[in-house]
Amino acid sequence: MDAVKKELTRKSKASRQDQRGKLISLACVTLIMLVVLSILYMITSKGLATFFENKMSIVDFFTKQVWNPSAKPQALVGALPMIVGSFSVTVLSALLAAPFAIATAIFMVDIAGKRGRKILQPVIELLVGIPSVVYGFIGLTVVVPFTRTVFGGTGFGILSGTFVLFVMVLPTVTSMYVDSLKAVPQFYREASLALGATRWQTIYKVIIRASIPGLLTAIIFGMARAFGEALAVQMVIGNASILPSDLVSPASTLTSVLTTGIGNTVLGTLPNNALWSLALVLLLMSLVFNLLTRFIGKKGAF
Incomplete structure (x- = not known):
């Protein structure tokens, strides 16, 4: 009991x-x-205040090329130059990082032995842990002079921002693609080799094709990181709120305009609300990136 x-x-x-x-x-x-x-709620309410309280046109916000919300008597809030700048550095850095990330991940998973992985893994983790201001300082002292010497112009612009973001997103894309390659079933490799395929044929025709959803997810995560980066890009892109004519002319991004202007505006005024509208665009793009990764993940599950 x-x-x-x-x-x-x-x-x-x-x-x-x-x-x-x-x-x-x-x-x-x-x-x-x-x-x-x-x-x-905070970002949405303040971002929409530009259009509902200050009576600015949504069409003009996304299509006009002049950004001067403090202008008198008529304020100008054309965000097209910043939107173009953000998408330019994001897409170019992702395209530049993708082949390097693929090659590094394949080498770590299917070619290098345990000793090679032990060497490369800490290097990738070290790149992830470096602060953004360090990347920006290196870009300011190394990348900008290099771009000025090789490609011309002032050195500040989309191309310099692309080089800096390429180094910043590379470890993110590589780490995620390594996990994707490890998730490919081992019997895929064994079956390919048993049918007489070489190791390179197995990697190219079997492993990479099976891991394409994971690769796309990794690239989108890298683009999300690049799209939201502020300090490093701000230091090398030139911060000129004009529509860039080429890759070596000064430009700006949504984040660079936000970080440089938010401390010089008064809460509730049109210049401040216009910056919150840029923040709302950033928020919406982050949601789009997350939805894309979820969609690809569901479609590409083994």
Whole structure:
């Protein structure tokens, strides 16, 4: 009888602990949801104030090329130069990083032995941990003079920003693609080799094709990182709010204009609301990147 009571008491304590754990988990999840919703509401309300309170045209915001929200008597809030600059450095850096990331990931997973992976993995992790200001300083002292000497111009522009972001997104894309290659079933490799394919044929025709969804996901994550980068790009792109005519002319991005202008505006005024509108564009693009990665992940699951 005593043994039965002890067992019932033990189960009762375990049940109470489970309930407390569920309540704590629910409280944490609720808090996170409230924080996210608060951020979404704050950015959306302030970003839309430019169009509803200050009566600026949404079409002009996305199509006009002049950015001067403090102009009198008529403010100008054409965000097209910053949007073009952000997409230019993002797409170019992702395209430049993709082949290097593919080659590095394949070497780590299917070619190098354990010793090679032990050497390369810390290097990639080190690149991830370097602060953005360090990348920006190196870009300012090395990349900008290199671009000026080789390609002409002032050295500041989309091309310099692309080179800096290429180094910044490379470890992200590489790490994610390594995980994707490791997820390819081993019997794919064994079956290909058993049919007489060489190692390079197996890598090119089997492994890479099987891991294409993971590669696309890695590239999109890299683009999301590049699209939201502020400090490093700000230091090398030139910060000129004009539509770039080429890759070596000074330009600007959404993040560079935000970081340079947000401290010089008064809350509630048109210049401040216009910057919040740029932040809303950044937020929407982040949501698009996340939706794309989820869509690709569902379509490409093994």
